[in-house]
Amino acid sequence: MEKPYQKIPIQECGEELIPIPDDIFILENPPPYQKLGADYGNKSPYYLRQSVVDALVVAQKKLQELKPQWRLKIFDAYRPIAVQQFMVDYTFKQVCDIKGLNHHQLTPTEEKKVYDEVYKIWAIPSHDPLTPPPHSTGAAVDLTLLDQHGQVVDMGGEIDELSGRSHPNYYQDSQDPTAQQYHHHRQILLEAMSAGNFIRHPGEWWHFSLGDQMWVWLQNSSLTVAQKAKYGGVFYN
Numbered sequence: 018m019e020k021p022y023q024k025i026p027i028q029e030c031g032e033e034l035i036p037i038p039d040d041i042f043i044l045e046n047p048p049p050y051q052k053l054g055a056d057y058g059n060k061s062p063y064y065l066r067q068s069v070v071d072a073l074v075v076a077q078k079k080l081q082e083l084k085p086q087w088r089l090k091i092f093d094a095y096r097p098i099a100v101q102q103f104m105v106d107y108t109f110k111q112v113c114d115i116k117g118l119n120h121h122q123l124t125p126t127e128e129k130k131v132y133d134e135v136y137k138i139w140a141i142p143s144h145d146p147l148t149p150p151p152h153s154t155g156a157a158v159d160l161t162l163l164d165q166h167g168q169v170v171d172m173g174g175e176i177d178e179l180s181g182r183s184h185p186n187y188y189q190d191s192q193d194p195t196a197q198q199y200h201h202h203r204q205i206l207l208e209a210m211s212a213g214n215f216i217r218h219p220g221e222w223w224h225f226s227l228g229d230q231m232w233v234w235l236q237n238s239s240l241t242v243a244q245k246a247k248y249g250g251v252f253y254n
């Protein structure tokens with residue numbers, strides 16, 4: 018069940034995880050997955066690698082050029098593998114509920130179908146240092162926008178939504194003015210994050226990364242030489 022980006026080699030650069038500055042960014046508090054019961058141990062989700070925080074500051078500056086007074090709102094960033102596993106298990110039960118299935122009594126076919134749904138938006142909670150989940154590298158971030166009134170900007174879907182609306186270009190071709198507005202908001206987030214050299218997940222409007230395996234894999238078509246990811250997993254017990 019390996020995903021294609023997990024084949025990208027990693028040459029760990031050893032950069033530290035540092036806190037995301039809460040005077041520049043809005044951090045969702047309490048952290049959403051902690052609210053659901055996930056245990057971050059002695060860490061918080063609001064850590065990223067040093068250069069990734071620097072790039073996020075560039076993204077925030079770009080956002081201010083595009084939309085003065087708008088802010089990046091961080092939903093989740095560094096994620097221990099235990100939290101990745103917790104969210105996969107949580108979503109597994111959620112999908113079973115939606116399908117009217119008892120998660121204790123699934124046929125192998127049903128179980129596979131449910132996992133296929135879950136892994137559409139969640140990475141595998143792999144402990145293999147060659148295939149770390151993106152958020153466990155400290156190089157991936159889930160985020161949205163806040164407007165000048167401190168209100169969350171309507172992106173036409175919720176973070177982590179298991180539906181077609183999560184696709185970044187879901188509203189692209191719509192003629193409906195509200196849908197066009199949602200697409201415009203997603204493009205503002207994309208433009209700001211691109212200024213920091215982040216790349217967006219092809220299936221999730223809110224997920225961006227820089228320097229991890231997925232980032233290298235997503236820009237591979239424009240690379241002339243084979244490139245390695247500079248961030249591997251940061252594993253704490």
Ligand SMILES: C[C@@H](N)C(=O)N[C@H](C)C(=O)O
Nearest residue numbers: 138139140151152159177
């Ligand atoms: C589902 C979302 N929060 C997310 O982070 N997805 C990516 C692919 C992940 O699990 O790394």
Ligand SMILES: [Zn+2]
Nearest residue numbers: 157158159224
């Ligand atoms: Zn993410």
